[in-house]
Each structure stands twice: as C-alpha cells, then as structure tokens.
Amino acid sequence: MNSNVHHRKPRLVFFQWDHQPNANAAGYLLLHMQQQAKCLATHFDVVIISRDCDYAEICDRYEPDLTLFESGYRSHGSRRIKITNTNTHVAVPKLGLHNADPWCDRRAGFLSDMEQWGIETYFAIATMTPEYMPAVKENLFVWPNFIDPEVYHDYGQQKVIPVTLTGQVYGLYPWRQTVFPMIRDRYPCLVSPQHAYESKLASQLLSGEAYARALNASLVVPTCGTMGGEVVRKHFEIPGAKACLVTERTAAVEAAGFVDMENCVFVDGHNVVERLDYLFAHPDEIQRITTAGHSLIHSRHTVNHRPQIYQWFLLNKGLQFGEKIIQSGPFGELAKVKRVAKHESVHIVGKASDRALLNQGDLLLEQDRVGEAKHCYARCLDYVSYLPEAKFRLAICALREGDADRAYDLLVDLVKVTVIEYGAVDPDPVEWAYFLLALICKGQLERARRLQDFYPSLSHEEFRRARLVIAQLGCSGGVVAGLYGRERKSIHQVPDRSDSEWLTWFDNILERCQQPDLANVLRQAPAGGSGTSAKVTAPYFKGDAGWRLRLYSGVDGLMVKLRLTNLRPNVPPLPEFRYLRHLVRALVPKSQRGAMRWIRTALSWPPV
Template sequence: MNSKLDHQKPRLVFFQWDHQPNANAASYLLLHMQQQVKCLATHFDVVVINRDCDYAEICDRYEPDLTLFESGYRSHGSRRIKITNTNTHMAVPKLGLHNADAWCDRRAGFLSDMEQWGIETYFAIATMAPEYMPAVRENLFVWPNFIDPEIYRDYGQQKVIPVTLTGQAYGLYPWRQTVFPMIRDRYPCLVSPQHAYESKLAAQLLSGEAYARALNASFVVPTCGTMGGEVVRKHFEIPGSKACLVTERTAAVEAAGFVDMENCVFVDGRNVVERLDYLFAHPHETSRITAAGYSLIHSRHTLSHRPQIYQWFLLNKGLQFGEKIIQSGPFGDLSKVRRISKQESVHIVGKASDRVLLKQGDLLLQQGRVEEAKQCYLSCLDYVSYLPEAKFRLAICALQEGDTDRAYDLLVDLVKVTIVEYGALDPDPVEWAYFLLALICRGQFERARRLQDFYPSLSHGEFRRAQLVIAQLARSADGVVPKRHGRDRKSIHQLPDRTDAEWLAWFADTLERCRQPDLANVLRHAALGERVGEKLTLPQFEPDAGWRLRVYSGIDGLMIKLRLNGLRPSVPPLPEFRYLWNVARGLVPHSQKAPLRRIRMALSKLSVSGGN
C-alpha cells in the first residue's frame, strides 16, 4: 500500500478512459487527454486508472482524497472502462467529468453513469454545458479548455504564412463555412485538410509542437466556436502561439476576456475582407493585437490557470450545513455561499443556434403547427446530425401525425445510442418513456407492458405517466397496476409543463391520430376520473415477429430465473437492440474478437430488418 506521508499534495485518483494511441485517431486527441492529467497534477498527486477495475480495491490501494470519473466521451477510438463497487468508501468525495461537447449525444450516458456511480457533482470542459444539461446545472461546474504553455508559445518563427485555415468546416461550423471560402479565395493560405476524428488520415494532421510552430509562423488565423458559440481549444492555441486570432463574437468568447481590436479581431461574413485588408495594411497594429492576445492567454488560460477542481476539493472539505458552492463564471473561481442568499453559479446565456431553433419549434408544436415545427427540428440536424433533442422532438411530431413507424425508429435510435453504442446501464428516462408510448401507439401494448419494468431503478415524471397509461389500459384488460419507487433520474430533455389530466388528454388525442381509437377512449375516461366497463382485447405481438420476441423474452426470463444477472445485458430483449449479440458479448472475453464476430454473424440470422 502506498503511504500518503511521502507527498504534500492531496491524492486524486482519475478514472480516465483508455485513451491509448490509435492508428486511426487524431494524435491531438490523445494529447488533450494527457494535458488534462498534467493540469490536474499542478494541484494533485494524480493516479490515473484507465482499465477495468474494482473501485473498492483501487481506494484501498491508493487511499485517495478525491476521485474523478471521466464520462460521456464520444469515443473516437478510446475505450470506456468498467468500474464496479462504487458504492464503497463513501467518505471519499467523487466528481464526474463530462469530457465532451455540450451537445454530445452521450449526455444521457453520462447522466446514467453518474447515477450508477453515486456521483452528484460534475465538471464539464464545455462552457455551454449548463445550457445543454439544465436538469443538473445547479451541481455542474466548468473546468474549461486551456493550453500547455510548453507547447503553445512564441518560437520566434518568421511570419511567412499570411493566413492559416485549420479545423473542420462542415455544418457544425456555420461561421467557418461562410468565412473560410471568402478568405481562401482572396489571400495566400496554408490550408489544413478537414479529416474527421475517426479517419485514417487524421493521424497525419499537424499536432503538438509542429502545429504550434505553424501557428507561430502565421500572420492571422481564424476560428470559431461552432453553432453553439463555444470556446474551443483553438481560441487559446492560436493567440497562445502568438498569431492574431480572427473569430466570431460570442458571449463565451467575451467571457474568456477577448476584446475586439484589442487582443483579437471579431469578424463575420459581411466585414471579414475589409478587416483582413486592414490588418495586412497595418502590420504594426496587427502586432499589437497579437501581443495582447498572447498576454491574455498566458496570463489567464494555461493549465496553471485551471484550479476549479482543486478549489471544489478545498471548499467541500469545510462545507457546512446550509452552504453551497458556486462558480463566478465559466472561467471563474469557485466560492462558498449560504444557500439562503439565493446566489447561483454564473452561466453563459448564449444564443446557440440549435437552442434557438428548438425553442421556435416547441412554440410551433404547442400551437399545433406540426409541419413548421418539424422544419425547425430538422434544421437543428443540419448543425448536429445526431442531436438527441431534435430527434426526440421529431418523434413527437411523427406521433402527432400518426406516423408510428417513424416515431418508433427515431426513439429506438436514441435509446440504442445510450445503451448499445455508449454502453450505459439504462437509457434516458424520457426517451424510454416515449419508446414505450410509441409501442402502444403501434398497437403493441403487451410488449410495452412487459418492458416497463426492464430498468427497475429508472424513475422520472414522464416515465410515471407512461406507466399510468399502461396501468389504465391494463385495468381495462384485467391487468395489474405496477408500482415504482425511487429518486427521479435526470434527463437531457425538457417537456411542456402539463398536469396529469392535461397530459392524458394530449396522449389520448395522439392515440386517436395513430389509429388507436379504443385506447384513446379509455384514456379520455381516465382523464375524467371515470372507468370503462368494457374489457379491451389488446394485441400481444406483431404476427410477423412473434416467434422472435418470444425467443428473446424467453432467454431473458431464463437468465433471471438462473440468477445470471451478471451476464444479462442492459439492453431490452428485442432484436432492434441486438439483444442476442449482447448476450454473446457477455459470454466471450473482450480479447477474443474473432470468435465474437462469428457469433455475431450467426445471431444476425435472428435479427429483424434494422436490428443492427
């Protein structure tokens, strides 16, 4: 056992994903992960655990003062580690780290991880994360991006590159889509290829010192913070390498200390040429702005200027009853205040393009203008093709239009991202609730009733309403009303504020549109507090898939009966979620990939169309 007497810093055990070098991944991603550890090491004695492990055993071995769990990462070749026995060593404070974009579709997986690991306080690298996860914003702090000054510095390179264009410029980056072509067509530029993170060519991109030297040799370098108005690493890397930052004006960028024509240059599609012409015509002015930007970064945005996790550790140690911890801003310090003071953390209230469109679509949907609402939600997907909030709302629109197959497919995809692709133990509770409701709208009530208890610890207001629907219909079919207890799980989705009666009336109308008039009638009576005397005959299985569902349900039931819960996958026993494939994966060691592939091919014969 390691003694804690041989070090002065508090010990932090960092449960980090397995970010090992990958031939198909961009090398700068691995560098980012290494720099995060280096930043933590400025205040902590850091022990990195990046393998499957037993939390109790790790705590016994290293005796940490604090543990930090990375979660919610969108792989790019890295492996999410498995951690067991996290309900031990309760005296050791635990923090979650959302190491991903604010809009990432792994947010539901992050919230599931936090619930499973018993973590109630989180840090995020994205300044806009509180706006994208409002359900946890009170306990969510920002540990923002930074630079390593040993890499991003002034190398004394001669300014031989007028403009360097680096970074991707697809739909997520509307500013770059507008500005980059205008610059490229007018000025000599060094243009970096736009390889995706997972591309085999991504490893060829400049990174580390080579990238910093290219920036240092550049006169001006433009970048932006995506449609979300985020502060990305490039905002710090460019001026930190003593190049003139040309960027979009956003609330987050201004919160970082950037001021137009003082330490950066704000441009848009209307004035970019005019402003760059000015910079090239006035090199001394540009040098002044560049020097001021360099000073800003090296005085406020290096890894030594990110003490927020350490501050939380110190404040939490002395936290008294009636006190809480708040943050003065996304780049600010943490402090302790009385709860009675009503002071809250200061979060950025930006104008993220997808959030604006979602709000517009929600207003249109409430007014019954479904087609117009759909266009708003589809426009969100032009920015982020996998945005879960937009996909979820499109599923609601599909139900409103009676297109049950479309709604079902969208909801299946959402749940699959969390429990299959990410590997969380349970899905977002709202997505799961509406998946069950979509089954009912398709006339598959019995399937919904069987699945409602598949995640016994899952609880949420919308999920309880889905159970209420099932209970009301089950009463009419001599069913049993289920009971559920537990604390509500957090969701990434926000829904209109309705009473239960209003919601039941809304869903009854939805059932009517989905050609389920008998079920709609039951709910309308329920909303009025009435009972329906006539017993309903509810369909049990789709005729063309009944045998498959019986096989899947039978295997799942057998595993429960044999108490093989450790091998039982966390995906529903349906072909859409590759249930048999996940059963096989649990039986085969991780290293035996070839046999696993053969099993997968064999099981694919049992899958229905779209099941993979």
C-alpha cells in the first residue's frame, strides 16, 4: 500500500457562497473569503462548491470526510447557493459556518438553513456570536478572524504617516465616532474614505498588499470592535503589518492577547490625546509596542493558527457516548470532556451596548413602563438599524400600547428579511408566532387560522401558544397539546411564563388592542382546548382589498391541491409579501414575463 495514503489530508467539501468578483464590491471582502479557504487548506484537502448543487451527487463525486456549509452572510454582491438532498450520506459529518457579524439580521436565516440541512454543530467567525445566539451556544464554536502573513507583514516601509484612519465611522462604531475626530483635528493623518460595502466606490478602497503597505508606513493606526466589543480583522491586520494598534479595551480584545502599553495602546475619549502625545514624544515606546504587537499576531493569529475546525473533526471521529466537545475560549483549542463533569465552552461575556439596552428595556417592559422600554429598544437601532431583537421588542411594545397595525408592520418586515431578502425556507418561529398574534389583535382571526400551517416544519413553544389561542377562539378543530416536532431555535428570548400566565398576558393585549369580544372568549375557553362553545366569527376578507385577499388565498390553495408545493413561494399568500410576484417568478420563465404585464396592471402588482 502506498505510504502516502496514511498521510493524506482529510477531504473537506466547503459549500461556499458564490463570492465572484463584483465590480462594485470592496476588494477586501473577496480576499476574506479566499483567505478562509486558504486557512482550511492548512489541514484539509479543500474542495469548494460555489454553485447550486445536489449534495448527494457532490458527496458521491468527492467522497468528503467532512462538509462545511457557509450560511448567514449578509450579501454584498455575493449569491447564496441552493443545496438539495442534504439528508443523504449521513455518515459524513456536517458543520455550519456563520460567516457574519454576531448581530446580523440573517441569523434567523442561518438557523433555518441549519434545520433544513440537518446540521446541529456550528462555527462562527465572531467571538461574540454565542452571546447573540444563546439558543445554540452549546453547539457553537468560534473560528476567529486571522491574517494571511503573506499579505500582512513588515514591508520595511519608511514610517512617513503619523496616523492612518481607516474603516467606517457611524452608529455601529461609537468609539470611532468619539476618537477619530479628536485624532484627525490634532495630528497629520491619512484618512481613508468611508465607502459602504454596497457603494459603487467601495472598489476604490485600499485592499490586500496596498492596504498592508499603507499600514506598514504608519506609526499608529486606531480601530475598534464596534458597539459589540468584537475582535475585527483590523485588530490583527494593523499590528500584523507592523503598525502600532490603538484601540478600545474590551474583553474580546484582551482574550486575543492584547495588553495595554505592551503590544497595543488602549484609549478612550478621555485620554486619547494625552496618550498619543506621549507616544509621539517617545518614538522608542512606539517601536517597542509595535514590535511586540507584530510578534503577537504572527505567533497566534495567522492562517496557521486556526485549527479549530480540524480539531473538531479529529475529536468527533473518536467521540464516545457520554462525551462532548468544548472550546477553552474564543481563540482556544477544542477538547473532549465527560458530560457528567458539566464543563462548558468558555465564551466571551462582553459589554455589548445593544445587549445592555435590550436588557434594560426588558426590565422596564416587565414593570409596564412601555414608553421607557421603547426608548431603550429604539436606541439599539442607532447602533444597528436592522437589529431584529430591537424590532421584535418594539412590536411587543406596540401590542402593549394597543397599536396592532404598528406591531403587524414590524413583524411583516422581520419575516420579509428572512424569507425574501435572505431566501430562507421559513422565518424565525417566534417572529412567525407573533405575526399570527398581531393578525388576531387586528381582528383577522380567520386569516391567522389559515396561515398557521403555512410553514409546517416550524415548532416552538411560543408558536404552540399562538396555535392554542387560535384553537381557544374557536377557529381550530381540536386540542393543541405539545410541540409538533423538535423545537426550532430562535434568535429571540422571551419571558419565561406558564401557559396560564401567558394567556392572561395575551388576554390583556387583546383588550388593549380593542378586541374585547376575543378577550372575553379567551377568558372563557377551557385551557388547552377549543373554545367552540363561545367562538367568535371574524371576517377573513375585510374592506376594499377583500377580493385581492380571496385571490391570494385561492391561488395558494390551488397550488396545494395541484401538488405544486415545490413551486409554491415560501412567502405567505398576502399582498404585503408580494406572493403573486414570487409565484410568477417560480412558474413563468424570465423571457416570458413580459406577457404578464396586463395581469400585473389589473391587480396592481409590483414589477416582476
């Protein structure tokens, strides 16, 4: 037998999004994706699949030892690929890769993908992701950011730039908003323009070697890890290119090995000028810190120092009953432990500003101080305008204030992000449950009943309770008991209540939303059963748009009867989700859609 067989690398098939070069995209985004593949190749024979494919056919062709699925990316010109037949080749272990910011609004899409693909173990590139997805943190490991030392190293550039200011400066980066202007107004600076990822000018930003050389020619370069206290690539790129890192002190940065005035400089708005004045007056100090930072990065944070996925692969092969895999920290190694020992992975417990505001708002909401709670949740959106946890809580506040229309609009937007913008098979189960509840609060009980089974794979405690309400209000034919299947994970955390406490809470919500008849029926209905003895008949189609709603409902029902579920859109049959637009896209070839213009005009559809 050939001795090389014993030493071959295990084969990893990496299902990566289609990150082909985009004329308008920032060049460094594509480099990040290429560097991830390069990092995996240090331990694996990597096969990258970036096209729509059949999982069974890919496994038959490449015979992988492990498969890795990229998911949850907030596309900047990249295309999410479609993968079918993932329920085959069960002997091949599968991992999910959350390749996104921890607060990203595609997290619900990521969890939907994982459920559809049968994946139960995940890696994330962000150290704070476990704090943002606590429902899955037991099976979530960190494969943290790193640099390619072939790009980020000491080029021997003359230090002709006192300070380089690079990166975006808006609400997500409060430290930069405070510190950058103070630096810019006092010291000579090279300032990079703040082009957004999606901007047509993004392609003009420095990337790769040009960016690394600019850093190498700089004395000091400040950056931060956003309001979430994350470790971003710049934390490693700056000292990796042998410039002095000036940054914010956070738990994640310290976990990466950074120590103030030893291998970096921690500053805030109160001492940044004082510290930089000292450093520029003592160039030997800058050189000492810069050299130590460079050594830290090249000894701990390059493509050669990220074996976590490979470690999981080796440990999982020999995993015995009663054992599990844990990680010693976000930059640490993985190890096997006995489950009875109750050891857990060590995650960063930071001081993310949005998490603090959410917790504060939750305490206020519990005290029925709805206005103050709303203020906290709205402030979260100053950091991340699309933060789903804040929008969901604002919908709850709207229900508490009796504004069912506002709650409905917020929940529609959340569902749209996941099933339309991201393209997941189904939405977050908690968002869907409260979407149905908002319909009930709007008096559209029958509409909620018709939609409750639209996503048959969804199962969650809050969704069960929404179905229980529909049953007790007399719009379901039986008892709702227990979950329909394994509970789907949600990005949302809701108060821990018993069924009776929850029903009392929702009874109050109905009263506030001017639905006293529904509230009265809910109070009279037997717990856990159908309230047929006092059921309320609420019109499904109301107002001038009734004929359109009948059409949407009828068309969707016809798709089910004709067994065309594979062509049925994954969006609810409602005009606000553009159901017919998605149906036309599924049924009509793109070349023939022009013939449908007369229908679109008659029905006032949006353009296809």
